[in-house]
Amino acid sequence: MKYSSEYRDPQLAAAMVTAIAAEVADYAGTMVLMEVCGTHTMSIYQHGIRSLLPEQIRLVSGPGCPVCVTPIRYVDRAVAYARQPESIIATFGDMIRVPGSSSSLLREKAMGAAVQIVYSPLDAVKLAENNPGKQVIFLGIGFETTAPTIAGSILEAARCGVDNYAVFCSHKTMPAPMAVLTADPYLQVAGYLCPAHVSAVIGAEAYRPLVEEYQVPCVVTGFEPLDMLRGIQLLAQQVVDGRAEVENEYQRIVKPEGNLRALEILRQVFEPCDADWRGIGPIAGSGLRIREEFAAFDAERRFHVAVEEPREQKGCLCGEILKGKVTPKDCPLFRRGCTPENPVGACMVSSEGTCAAEYKYGC
Amino acid sequence: MSNDIILLGHGSGGKLSHQLLDELIIPTLSRVAQRDQNDSAVLEGIESNRLAFTTDSYVVDPIFFSGGNIGDLAINGTINDLAMSGACPLAISVGLILEEGLLLDDLRRILESMRQAAEAAGVVIVTGDTKVVPRGKGDKVFINTSGIGVFDHGLRIGGSGARPGDKVLINGTIGDHGMAVLASREGLELESDIATDSVALNGMVSDLLNQFGEAIHVLRDPTRGGVATTLKEIALQSGVDICLQEKELPVKEAVAGACAILGLDPMFVANEGKLLVFVDPHRADDVLAAMRRRPEGERAALIGEVEATSTGRVMMRTAIGGLRAIEMLTGEQLPRIC
Ligand code: SF4
Numbered sequence: 001m002k003y004s005s006e007y008r009d010p011q012l013a014a015a016m017v018t019a020i021a022a023e024v025a026d027y028a029g030t031m032v033l034m035e036v037c038g039t040h041t042m043s044i045y046q047h048g049i050r051s052l053l054p055e056q057i058r059l060v061s062g063p064g065c066p067v068c069v070t071p072i073r074y075v076d077r078a079v080a081y082a083r084q085p086e087s088i089i090a091t092f093g094d095m096i097r098v099p100g101s102s103s104s105l106l107r108e109k110a111m112g113a114a115v116q117i118v119y120s121p122l123d124a125v126k127l128a129e130n131n132p133g134k135q136v137i138f139l140g141i142g143f144e145t146t147a148p149t150i151a152g153s154i155l156e157a158a159r160c161g162v163d164n165y166a167v168f169c170s171h172k173t174m175p176a177p178m179a180v181l182t183a184d185p186y187l188q189v190a191g192y193l194c195p196a197h198v199s200a201v202i203g204a205e206a207y208r209p210l211v212e213e214y215q216v217p218c219v220v221t222g223f224e225p226l227d228m229l230r231g232i233q234l235l236a237q238q239v240v241d242g243r244a245e246v247e248n249e250y251q252r253i254v255k256p257e258g259n260l261r262a263l264e265i266l267r268q269v270f271e272p273c274d275a276d277w278r279g280i281g282p283i284a285g286s287g288l289r290i291r292e293e294f295a296a297f298d299a300e301r302r303f304h305v306a307v308e309e310p311r312e313q314k315g316c317l318c319g320e321i322l323k324g325k326v327t328p329k330d331c332p333l334f335r336r337g338c339t340p341e342n343p344v345g346a347c348m349v350s351s352e353g354t355c356a357a358e359y360k361y362g363c
Numbered sequence: 364m365s366n367d368i369i370l371l372g373h374g375s376g377g378k379l380s381h382q383l384l385d386e387l388i389i390p391t392l393s394r395v396a397q398r399d400q401n402d403s404a405v406l407e408g409i410e411s412n413r414l415a416f417t418t419d420s421y422v423v424d425p426i427f428f429s430g431g432n433i434g435d436l437a438i439n440g441t442i443n444d445l446a447m448s449g450a451c452p453l454a455i456s457v458g459l460i461l462e463e464g465l466l467l468d469d470l471r472r473i474l475e476s477m478r479q480a481a482e483a484a485g486v487v488i489v490t491g492d493t494k495v496v497p498r499g500k501g502d503k504v505f506i507n508t509s510g511i512g513v514f515d516h517g518l519r520i521g522g523s524g525a526r527p528g529d530k531v532l533i534n535g536t537i538g539d540h541g542m543a544v545l546a547s548r549e550g551l552e553l554e555s556d557i558a559t560d561s562v563a564l565n566g567m568v569s570d571l572l573n574q575f576g577e578a579i580h581v582l583r584d585p586t587r588g589g590v591a592t593t594l595k596e597i598a599l600q601s602g603v604d605i606c607l608q609e610k611e612l613p614v615k616e617a618v619a620g621a622c623a624i625l626g627l628d629p630m631f632v633a634n635e636g637k638l639l640v641f642v643d644p645h646r647a648d649d650v651l652a653a654m655r656r657r658p659e660g661e662r663a664a665l666i667g668e669v670e671a672t673s674t675g676r677v678m679m680r681t682a683i684g685g686l687r688a689i690e691m692l693t694g695e696q697l698p699r700i701c
Binding site: 008009010013014017039042045046047048049050051052225226229351352359360361362363 | 610626628678679680681682683684685686687688689690
């Protein structure tokens with residue numbers, strides 16, 4: 001695929017921007033369009049998309065950054081695991097800097113804990129194989145995009161008889177939180193830009209129940225700038241026309257039924273469970289847990305540790321930001337007490353976090 | 364030498380040390396290194412009342428990566444640091460910290476590329492030091508290089524020289540080095556046609572200064588932190604605003620693709636053979652043409668300009684016409700990249 005040119009054509013972009021403006025010219029009030037995908041958050045900032053939109057359209061970021069929606073209790077428990085002398089924590093990079101109640105993995109690492117960044121869960125399985133005397137615990141967070149590869153790592157460990165590999169699982173699924181946010185009268189979400197990668201796994205049809213129950217327009221949208229503009233245009237049209245449908249802007253990647261193989265691997269290893277979303281709270285059936293059959297690879301079932309009482313960072317508005325209720329600039333700590341070098345909340349840690357994106361790209 | 368790996372004794376200062384020096388290091392660096400083994404080098408015949416002096420340490424992991432290794436990186440890096448101040452690199456020192464167990468063949472390859480890099484840039488390695496640390500206390504090889512440069516002109520080139528109206532030029536594609544190192548790390552299956560851009564820039568710098576002299580206001584090599592961080596530093600140092608045109612930024616497709624997969628922004632990825640030039644707008648086209656005439660400037664481009672306002676901001680007009688701010692790299696995006 002051409003990353004730089006094909007989906008970034010300035011003339012096409014200008015035409016779309018004009019079309020969007022024309023579409024909403026007579027729209028009274030503010031049209032709140034929400035994306036729930038860290039890659040979309042980044043793309044909006046990176047390409048300066050807000051600066052191109054008419055003032056009637058307000059783009060807000062929802063709970064789309066996997067690190068950000070992970071509750072502080074999870075971080076605290078990961079820290080407790082890291083303190084066990086026999087464990088090696090394996091994780092994607094962003095997670096190690098997330099502040100917990102009183103420590104972070106980065107801090108534990110500096111004090112001697114074994115915390116290793118891996119780029120793929122299969123590397124974590126290899127790590128376990130190479131360190132037979134240790135327990136490798138992989139931090140399994142993220143949506144349906146990362147979950148299949150982590151399920152794959154459990155299958156691989158089972159196949160190779162690697163018994164010192166376990167996953168500390170906190171996977172979340174879409175579109176459960178979108179229903180909660182749609183029902184929130186304070187937010188008034190007029191339509192959703194549905195995630196690109198997640199939808200490639202779960203399929204465009206996954207949003208149909210949401211659209212039918214809440215009459216809220218959903219457009220599955222890619223993350224290249226022209227994709228984003230096209231998605232916004234389709235959403236604006238639906239809102240103006242008073243329609244609520246599932247549309248798929250990202251047909252070149254997303255199929256109506258999704259990626260059946262990935263879904264099968266997910267189903268084989270995981271089952272749905274209730275999950276706690278930072279900022280939103282518990283949502284029924286919005287998470288994944290490891291099936292009984294693979295209990296041997298479930299860190300929570302295998303290792304019992306004392307975990308401190310969770311204490312949210314004082315003054316951090318991450319929770320409200322994840323619901324799209326406030327923007328980073330509303331947070332008194334933004335750029336003052338809270339920076340990417342010294343993050344107070346998770347939204348400032350992950351490159352996909354709204355606060356980090358605003359810090360890096362905001363005008 | 365009968366052994367094929369580095370032993371602790373190679374750092375003892377005794378017989379093995381001499382063997383390593385006499386049989387490997389000095390012969391390899393022979394044409395570029397001075398032969399007398401005194402404790403310090405004596406540089407003679409310097410006629411300059413200003414000297415540039417710099418030092419840098421290299422800990423890149425892995426030590427071999429696509430298009431280069433820690434050896435040429437260490438030579439080119441220090442040459443470039445000198446060149447960016449407008450100085451002509453004259454002499455370099457090399458400090459090697461070797462881990463016990465390092466393959467002598469690997470060391471040989473590294474020294475050989477150091478020799479080639481120094482030779483290509485016309486710089487002499489005048490002094491050096493070798494230490495060996497026990498296995499596990501280092502990581503294969505670390506290199507420190509220091510360098511001295513002289514000025515054959517009276518120009519003052521620094522990060523504070525940018526002026527409103529200046530055009531911003533770069534000599535080629537961005538993000539190549541960082542992505543080449545990442546691509547060579549285990550566990551990452553990235554496209555293979557990404558190679559480091561590591562190259563000495565002293566030739567290009569002396570060309571530009573000879574031809575355009577005072578029209579050149581700033582020279583900087585965007586290494587760690589990438590083009591974004593370097594431009595922000597210049598904006599702050601000079602107290603100016605800079606506006607970039609995203610569509611003019613040269614990025615190799617493979618690099619853009621790999622960055623997209625890893626969630627990185629090529630603007631923040633390290634370069635080792637790039638320089639940013641701030642130039643008087645009237646001479647910008649000629650400077651660009653001069654850069655393009657050199658192999659290390661084939662894909663040189665005009666990427667932005669300095670604006671009339673002076674708040675220390677760097678903005679980018681995105682390819683699709685949007686506007687966004689550019690800040691410095693925060694945290695360590697990619698550890699041990701050089
Ligand atoms: S700026 Fe920092 S403290 Fe404020 S909401 Fe964002 S992450 Fe939390």
